[in-house]
Amino acid sequence: MSSNKKKDALDYHSKGRPGKIAVVPTKPHSTQRDLALAYSPGVAEPCLAIAENSEDAYKYTSKGNLVAVISNGTAVLGLGDIGAQAGKPVMEGKGLLFKIFSDIDVFDLELDTKNVDEFVNIVKALEPTFGGINLEDIKAPECFEIERRLKDELNIPVMHDDQHGTAIISGAALINACELVGKDITSAKIVVNGAGAAAISCTRMYVAVGAKLENIVMLDSKGVIRKDRESLDKTKAEFATDRDITSLTEAINGADVFIGLSAADVLSAEMLLSMNDHPIVLAMANPNPEITYELATETRSDVIMGTGRSDYPNQVNNVLGFPYIFRGALDVRATRINEDMKIAAVHALAALAKEPVPEEVNQAYDTNNLKFGPHYIIPKPTDPRLITEISVAVAKAAISSGVARTVITDWENYKQELRKRLGKDDGIIRKxxxxxxxxxxxxxxxxxxxxxxxxxxxxxxxxxxxxxxxxxxxxxxxxxxxxxxxxxxxxxxxxxxxxxxxxxxxxxxxxxxxxxxxxxxxxxxxxxxxxxxxxxxxxxxxxxxxxxxxxxxxxxxxxxxxxxxxxIGVKPNSRVAGMYMMLTSNGPIFFGDTTINENPSAEELAEITVLLESAIKRLNIKPRIALLSYSNFGSNDGVIANKMREAAKILHERAPEMIVDGDIQANFALNSELLKANFPFSALGDQAANTLVFPNLESGNIAYKLLQEVGHAEAVGPILLGMNKPVHVLQLDSSVREIVNMVTIAVVDVQEYEKSK
Structure with a gap:
């Protein structure tokens, strides 16, 4: 890693509040009464309720949405046994992924022990705290014993993601790849290069979904795992072969599938050429796969190739699985994550890849035809349907297999709840x-x-x-x-x-x-x-x-x-306006005009609103626009109220398909329940506005700066609208992050500009 990348990584973790996660209160705490309810004496009531009925812990505490990410630091990423404390940044990172992808809260716990009994006993003692346990970065073979014992002895879901996450994602990829090339997984000849925790779990998963043990050859650092090898441990013995082969070169000859969970560049072009027609290669070593994507595709035009990297098709990425698997397990209060639930996740992922791809995913990858095929055998991490499809499949499997303590009956309502968990933006900057x-x-x-x-x-x-x-x-x-x-x-x-x-x-x-x-x-x-x-x-x-x-x-x-x-100038028959995208916990809110037009007329406001709507649609978001004032639909007369009312009238006449209304106060615009209760006739309907048009530059500028500083929203902008060619102006003294965000917006703007020419 270059010195700059090292510095960036260290700065990212150290600047501001050290680390990546924090505890945030979820209840009011500003008054003495709040504190008396939060702690003594009010806290006694939920304590007594839980003492009487332990299941009430899910009702009165965070247990039901809290997962422990636990490691002893013995197999951290590609760094090896670096110790529990050195592995803490990884565990915090895993917690961050849980939160942003599935709204699950995490405490990371780093245990300074390599003793299996001690590790298991510590985790067992923590059961009252957590709704689930995610084991992470524990070396084999200890990880197998630790997970087995905890699953048997705890009454909450436990999963070692290094094993099962990769197994689930690659299992879905393998099912779909076999289907594409007409190979029957039950007769496919599979070579697994690697015999660590992930490789063992992956191979077990492939067998669970149809592969036959007699068709599988596994290799470790010593070569082919054969039945006649001395001192063969029981885990590897499960996959030992009696074939008279010793090397990868011999094993790969005539194989249908190569699974790589080992090291970079171990699969040569010559080896790939020796495989059967339409070979399937999942080279998952990170950061560099067992064979590069370029070499594989240049060597075999008929290869279906997947890696662990995001810059090539078919990325086998654990983030496609663990957030949603735990989400489904927690939501039915499952006592474990069993094989039925994991297999359900495999089939849900495989099925999702065959569904029509949402336009926002196509747009994210700048294509119009992302569809099931050699370059798309598993869904993309940006697919918003992952949380609904996988979590629902896992929850249903938990219920049908008898490990769920609560039952969901209204699945459509559950899907809606899952969508709401992530907010409306669903990671817009990532997309x-x-x-x-x-x-x-x-x-x-x-x-x-x-x-x-x-x-x-x-x-x-x-x-x-x-x-x-x-x-x-x-x-x-x-x-x-x-x-x-x-x-x-x-x-x-x-x-x-x-x-x-x-x-x-x-x-x-x-x-x-x-x-x-x-x-x-x-x-x-x-x-x-x-x-x-x-x-x-x-x-x-x-x-x-x-x-x-x-x-x-x-x-x-x-x-x-x-x-x-x-x-460069302004587009013909247009005007220039400035827009900020404010990234809030409830999703993005667009502000305009915040930078250009000092005191626009009603006619000019209508033109600005048209610019805003067009720009937001290009981001694949449906604009819901409120023209803000101190008045609500004529409740007050005045220069500003009348101007905003007139602008709304112009827009209703000229663009009846646009979702826009005003004059309206900001609290009603942003609170759909308040709006519906008081003004059911509003064109905004029963959903809050996501675009706010201000009566003048002064109010817009003040509002976005207040939200940025007091509301801790991230400001992306100003995004310049109406120019003849894409141009973007930064805030004075922007941070590096803000500059990068603006460059991202600018590049997407150019992409859309070129399409429109």
Whole structure:
């Protein structure tokens, strides 16, 4: 890992509040009465209720939504036995994934013991605290014994995800791959390279879904696991073969399936060529698979290939499983996660891959035809249906197999509850990032002689979000690159001062002069202005030498947007407006106009609203727009109330399909129950608004900054709307994260712009 990546990783974990997770109160606690209810004396009542009926712990405490992620640090990722404390960042990370993908709370517990009995006894003593146990990063063979004993001795679900998560995801992939190429899994010849916890569990899963033991060959670091091997432990003995073979080369010859859970580059092109027609290769070593995707597909055009990596098709990613498996198990208060539940998850995943893909997933991967086939045998991690399909399948299996303590009867209502858990955005930035990566664009950073700008450029280049072009003082840019060891040596650097007199510079000057000569700009003025990096960057975009530009980090908004307006201009018959996407716990809320139009008229507000609606639709979100005021539907007269009412009237007449209403107060717009109870006639219906249009720049700007600081919402923007070509302006002194988010938005904006041409 480069020094910059190391620093980023360390900074991510250390800056602000150290670590990645925290305990957040879920009940009011601002008054003395609240505290008296939360603790003494009020807490006595639920204690007594639980003492009388232990099941009431699920009613009065967080137990039912609380999972322990427990490890002793003996097999941490690819780092090996680094110890319990060193493994804590991984366990916190697992907790974060539980929360964002399935709204499950987590306490991570790192146990400083390698003794199986001691480990089991500690976890057993913790049973009253948790609704489930996720075992993590425990080496084999101890992990098998630990999981077996805990499953037998605890009355809550236990799963070692390193084993079963990979088994479930790859099991679904294997089922679908076999179906695609017409192979019968019961007769498929399977080679499993690796014999650790994941490999053992995967192989057991393949047998559970139809594979035959006699058709499976497993290898460890010593070669083929044969029945005549001395000192063969009972776990490996389960998969020992009596075939007279000793090496991977011999085992792979004539095989139908290769399962890799071992090390990089152990499967050669020659080995792949020796496999049967339409070979299935799941090379899951991370970060580098047993054979690279490029080599496999170049060697065999008929191969179906999956890896553990996100940058290739068919990623075997445990996040497709564990959040949703535990979600379903918790929601029926299952006493265990049994084979029926795991197999149900396998078949649910496999079935989901055959369903029509939601448009938002297609958009995230910049395609129109993502469908079941060689490059899509398992769902994508961004698929919003995962939580409903897998959790429901697991919950149903728990009920039918008799391990559920509560029964769900209204499955459609349960699905709706699951959707609500994740909020309405369902990870919008993650989805936009995925979409950006499918077709990265050239982004010119107009303030590249700044550390934060260069750090953001490094990130978007590493993440394959964009191809940065660095603009600014060359000497300073190169000095910063050297000082901070940025890996930007092959990135184009341009200095407008050095460009003076060049063909490019003169072309840019002529264009600016022609556009502005009747607005007081002489040729001499145009030449002086073009030295300004914002004019030069805008000209790069105008002439197609860059796809979009990012600027504004060190200059005020007006100074940044003026060059773009003069060089690129506004779309015909349009106007310019600014929009912020506020990322809240209830999903994204869009604010407009917060940056451009100081005091728009009703007509101008209607135009701004049309711009907002179009931009939000491009993000695959259905806009529900409220025109805000201090009044509700004529309850008060005044300049602002009347203006917002008139804007709503214009929009209802011109765009009757648009979901928009006003004048309306913010609390009614954002509280659907309040709105429905008091104004059932509203065009917003029974759902809250997700787009707020403010009567003037002052109110919009104040509102987004208040929500950002007091409400702890993350602001993405300002997103500039109405320009003739995509241009985006940063907040003054934006963070690196905010710059990266804006680049992501800018790249997606360019993708949509190119589609519309």
């Amino acid at each position: 936009l990032t995925t979409k950006a990566k499918t077709n990265p664009k050239r982004v010119i950073f107009a303030e590249a002689d700044n550390y934060k700008t260069l750090r953001a450029a490094q990130i978007v280049l590493e993440e394959k979000i964009a191809y940065p072009i660095l603009l600014g003082n060359r000497e300073k840019i190169e000095s910063l690159i050297q000082e901070y060891e940025f890996d930007l040596k092959d990135t184009q650097i341009l200095d407008p001062i050095e460009e003076q007199g060049s063909e490019r510079f003169n072309k840019f000057v002529d264009h600016l002069y022609m556009k502005r000569q009747r607005r007081g700009v002489s040729e001499h003025d145009a030449r002086k202005l073009m030295i300004n990096r914002n004019y030069f960057a805008a000209s790069m975009v105008e002439f197609g030498e860059a796809d979009t530009l990012i600027s504004g980090l060190t200059r005020n908004y007006a100074a940044t947007i003026k060059p773009a307006l003069q060089v």
